[in-house]
Amino acid sequence: MKKLNILKYDSWLSPHEWDLEYRMSLLQKTKSRLLGESGKLLDFANGHHYYGFHETKTGWVYREWSPNAEAMSLVGDFNDWREGNFELKKLEHGNWELEVQGELPIGSRIKVRVRANGQTFDRIPAYIQYAVQNKETKQFEGVIYRSTYKMKNVSPRLMEAPLIYETHIGISTEEYRINSYKEFTRDVLPRIKEEGYNIIQLMAIMEHPLYASFGYQVSNFYAASSRFGTPDDLKELIDTAHGLGLLVLLDVVHSHAVKNVGEGLNLFDGSEYQYFHAGEKGEHPAWNTKLFNYGKDEVLHFLLSNLKFWQEEYLFDGFRFDGVTSMLYHHHGLGTSFDSYNKYFSMDTDVEAVTYLQLANELVREVNPNAITIAEDMSAMPGMAMPISDGGIGFDYRLSMGVPDYWIKQLKEKSDDELNLHELWHELTTRRPHEKNIGYAESHDQALVGDKTLMFWLADAEMYTKMDIHSQSLVIDRAIAFHKLIRLITFSLAGEGYLNFMGNEFGHPEWLDFPRVENHDSYQHARRQWSLADNPELKFQYLLAFDKDMLLLEKTCHFMDEGNNFLEQKWIQQEEKLLAYQKGNLLFVFNFHSTNERFLELYYDLEQTPELLIDTDNGKYGGFGPRNHFEYDKTEKKLKIKLAPRTAFVFKV
Numbered sequence: 001m002k003k004l005n006i007l008k009y010d011s012w013l014s015p016h017e018w019d020l021e022y023r024m025s026l027l028q029k030t031k032s033r034l035l036g037e038s039g040k041l042l043d044f045a046n047g048h049h050y051y052g053f054h055e056t057k058t059g060w061v062y063r064e065w066s067p068n069a070e071a072m073s074l075v076g077d078f079n080d081w082r083e084g085n086f087e088l089k090k091l092e093h094g095n096w097e098l099e100v101q102g103e104l105p106i107g108s109r110i111k112v113r114v115r116a117n118g119q120t121f122d123r124i125p126a127y128i129q130y131a132v133q134n135k136e137t138k139q140f141e142g143v144i145y146r147s148t149y150k151m152k153n154v155s156p157r158l159m160e161a162p163l164i165y166e167t168h169i170g171i172s173t174e175e176y177r178i179n180s181y182k183e184f185t186r187d188v189l190p191r192i193k194e195e196g197y198n199i200i201q202l203m204a205i206m207e208h209p210l211y212a213s214f215g216y217q218v219s220n221f222y223a224a225s226s227r228f229g230t231p232d233d234l235k236e237l238i239d240t241a242h243g244l245g246l247l248v249l250l251d252v253v254h255s256h257a258v259k260n261v262g263e264g265l266n267l268f269d270g271s272e273y274q275y276f277h278a279g280e281k282g283e284h285p286a287w288n289t290k291l292f293n294y295g296k297d298e299v300l301h302f303l304l305s306n307l308k309f310w311q312e313e314y315l316f317d318g319f320r321f322d323g324v325t326s327m328l329y330h331h332h333g334l335g336t337s338f339d340s341y342n343k344y345f346s347m348d349t350d351v352e353a354v355t356y357l358q359l360a361n362e363l364v365r366e367v368n369p370n371a372i373t374i375a376e377d378m379s380a381m382p383g384m385a386m387p388i389s390d391g392g393i394g395f396d397y398r399l400s401m402g403v404p405d406y407w408i409k410q411l412k413e414k415s416d417d418e419l420n421l422h423e424l425w426h427e428l429t430t431r432r433p434h435e436k437n438i439g440y441a442e443s444h445d446q447a448l449v450g451d452k453t454l455m456f457w458l459a460d461a462e463m464y465t466k467m468d469i470h471s472q473s474l475v476i477d478r479a480i481a482f483h484k485l486i487r488l489i490t491f492s493l494a495g496e497g498y499l500n501f502m503g504n505e506f507g508h509p510e511w512l513d514f515p516r517v518e519n520h521d522s523y524q525h526a527r528r529q530w531s532l533a534d535n536p537e538l539k540f541q542y543l544l545a546f547d548k549d550m551l552l553l554e555k556t557c558h559f560m561d562e563g564n565n566f567l568e569q570k571w572i573q574q575e576e577k578l579l580a581y582q583k584g585n586l587l588f589v590f591n592f593h594s595t596n597e598r599f600l601e602l603y604y605d606l607e608q609t610p611e612l613l614i615d616t617d618n619g620k621y622g623g624f625g626p627r628n629h630f631e632y633d634k635t636e637k638k639l640k641i642k643l644a645p646r647t648a649f650v651f652k653v
Contacts, residue, residue, distance in 0.1 A: 067094025439494025559584030
């Protein structure tokens with residue numbers, strides 16, 4: 001058997017060759033079982049075309065997989081929620097079917113009434129595409145929906161590294177309420193485009209009963225959240241984004257499901273093992289949610305069809321898979337430090353989940369060869385972002401999850417003078433060979449209540465009183481300067497792509513907290529204050545201006561996707577807090593010292609003086625320039641640089 005490329009790329013994996021071969025063998029066995037000898041995942045993942053509600057020439061047909069059920073009937077406001085002539089017929093393999101002659105009113109509220117284990121209970125159809133909350137009972141109900149929106153634009157082709165704007169529809173308004181798909185389309189999409197991002201990542205789209213869960217406790221996997229509008233409103237959002245040249249990723253949650261009975265999949269047919277593991281194995285000990293059984297063919301069918309559905313129905317351009325670490329290990333990564341390769345290949349590893357993720361990545365590419373997949377995995381599983389053919393799991397990118405943790409620890413526990421440039425360099429540049437990363441300084445995780453954004457760690461209470469342009473504050477000066485350096489060095493070193501959570505680009509104040517009992521259902525911290533960045537009297541504008549020009553570096557020079565193959569460290573001096581490196585055709589020079597200006601000379605054989613692209617001390621970024629200076633001596637082939645404290649240069653060389 002030919003040796004897997006992953007073993008050639010990383011010699012530390014040699015003792016685990018059997019484990020890697022076993023994973024590949026399990027993948028092939030699973031595909032053979034599901035598809036036969038020549039079938040395709042594209043033809044297998046069609047659950048949404050069979051189950052759920054489908055219009056026919058004479059009415060509707062509704063199908064459900066419910067193997068433990070003894071009887072099933074459709075109830076809703078169209079029949080006063082009473083059982084009658086809408087009983088489903090039992091088919092083979094646990095399937096049930098109802099053919100409705102005539103019109104089933106569009107907009108009807110519906111549930112399926114199940115009799116099992118001597119009891120009768122109502123459930124929302126598993127493949128429902130629209131569910132709304134009953135204002136009286138506060139419970140969600142399925143809705144018969146007919147989409148009429150026709151997509152006008154095709155997905156754009158990504159011609160540069162992914163620059164991802166992580167978004168949440170509900171909190172994207174400045175008002176004290178939940179925002180809508182339509183308002184996001186009108187107000188926020190143009191802002192994202194103008195700032196220079198090329199991808200939006202939509203969070204909390206799959207329906208979830210608890211708004212405060214941030215969308216991570218899903219109940220209805222095929223339903224676009226009705227809190228923000230209708231499915232057609234979401235289609236219009238994605239279509240408009242495509243027209244602006246923006247790709248759209250779905251933050252997909254296949255790592256667990258909400259525990260609610262009656263609103264999701266839990267105990268759907270009266271059994272705990274229909275979609276999930278039975279007993280303790282099916283319970284997430286930290287999240288209080290249900291865990292899928294990835295070794296069950298029907299579960300694979302449901303989840304894979306779900307991915308294809310979002311691609312087909314809404315034209316999503318790919319997925320950011322949430323909670324991958326939880327999927328990969330039976331202990332879900334809880335209390336585990338992944339300090340040994342043995343921990344990736346032990347009995348604690350859920351190889352069935354690995355197989356599912358490989359299948360998912362293969363399917364997504366079959367639907368759309370240009371689709372993008374990103375893994376949220378804090379364990380650094382080898383091969384996560386490596387092709388399946390090489391022995392990997394098949395994602396395009398993994399998130400550089402250690403980087404934001406590094407920055408929070410630096411700001412929380414150390415002084416600026418204790419910043420260790422050697423450690424910083426190692427953190428930002430060390431990653432698995434032949435695997436691409438999405439770098440980021442902070443995401444929504446760092447903004448959640450109980451933590452602070454980077455800007456709030458830097459500025460704290462003075463954000464409330466000293467962010468107007470006429471105020472003088474050493475705290476704010478330091479915060480703005482350091483915020484720019486953190487973002488610039490992370491942007492340039494931490495990955496082959498970059499991610500930002502909405503509002504953080506201009507230093508959005510405070511934390512993120514959804515309305516809940518503990519905060520008296522307040523929307524104070526569940527909104528985005530765009531006016532802060534737009535106000536010419538406030539300093540937030542400086543950080544926004546810097547973010548735009550920083551992104552422009554990739555758009556004009558295309559240096560990020562080259563990875564570290566074109567990275568060369570030119571200078572590092574810990575005591576003086578000086579760091580210089582070239583990546584692609586860009587030279588980055590940093591002075592991280594808190595009080596002293598620094599001088600350095602770099603040998604460069606250039607035909608002409610390098611072009612200065614960014615001086616972080618520029619006044620339009622909230623700096624105090626012109627303080628920095630450089631000159632190029634062609635005779636001595638030297639680039640001579642002077643940098644003020646907490647400033648940086650970026651040159652094109």
